[in-house]
Amino acid sequence: MSNKELSQLIRRELKENGFTSKDVSVRVRSALYDTAVKVTIKNPLVRQSEVEEVAKKFSKVDYDERTMEILAGGNVYVHCQYEYGVFDDVASVFVPIAEEVFNNEKYNGRKIAENDHTEIHMVKLNDCESRLYEFDKKENYHSAINGYLVRSAEGLAVAMWRYKNLGTIFT
Incomplete structure (x- = not known):
């Protein structure tokens, strides 16, 4: 799945759960062999835990079975945070x-x-x-x-x- 497709899929899932583009923004970028998803909450009335619950479904991290080290490549890291200064x-x-x-x-x-x-x-x-x-x-x-x-x-x-x-x- 491409970054654009993943971004659209996450946005669609967030919208189905009541979060519009005025509430959150989604940015998907390549990070070497992995993918980084940044969900920014733009509305102070939106709870971060509720957004994370939806967005973290798309997180995927592979571990070595024996050492439990994170394997490089193919992982999707999802980060949710409030926009800087949203509460000011x-x-x-x-x-x-x-x-x-x-x-x-x-x-x-x-x-x-x-x-x-x-x-x-x-x-x-x-x-x-x-x-x-x-x-x-x-x-x-x-x-x-x-x-x-x-x-x-x-x-x-x-x-x-x-x-x-x-x-x-x-x-």
């Missing part, structure tokens, strides 16, 4: 609040947001990094071991925007 405008309204929270020690280890189902707790790791944990009230557990790493007030503003608009800090 939409999250800008939260930056003043995020600066106050991110730079204030009193929020360390405390709940910083909640809705009917979840709470967000922030733990400061050091002066320039904090980790957010999403706590499910009904299940009584954190939904991710590693949490969501925040390195700036702007990053916290993006997490706040996601939580308000998507109901979760995770993509």
Whole structure:
């Protein structure tokens, strides 16, 4: 299958799952003997996990049966990511609040947001990094071991925007 055909096939599959060309773009290129697929999410309301679920079906990597090393040639690597700066405008309204929270020690280890189902707790790791944990009230557990790493007030503003608009800090 040619790169153009693979690109069209991925676009068609994404469209069948509700992602239009305004939401995502697909670029397929040759990478030596392999193929690299880059799916760029252009709409901040689209969840990366949902796009990956569709696009990763086209990923194909061959491994050596004995050593489990990746074999060169014929592999298709699929990468999904948000377009650079896609959250800048939409999250800008939260930056003043995020600066106050991110730079204030009193929020360390405390709940910083909640809705009917979840709470967000922030733990400061050091002066320039904090980790957010999403706590499910009904299940009584954190939904991710590693949490969501925040390195700036702007990053916290993006997490706040996601939580308000998507109901979760995770993509």
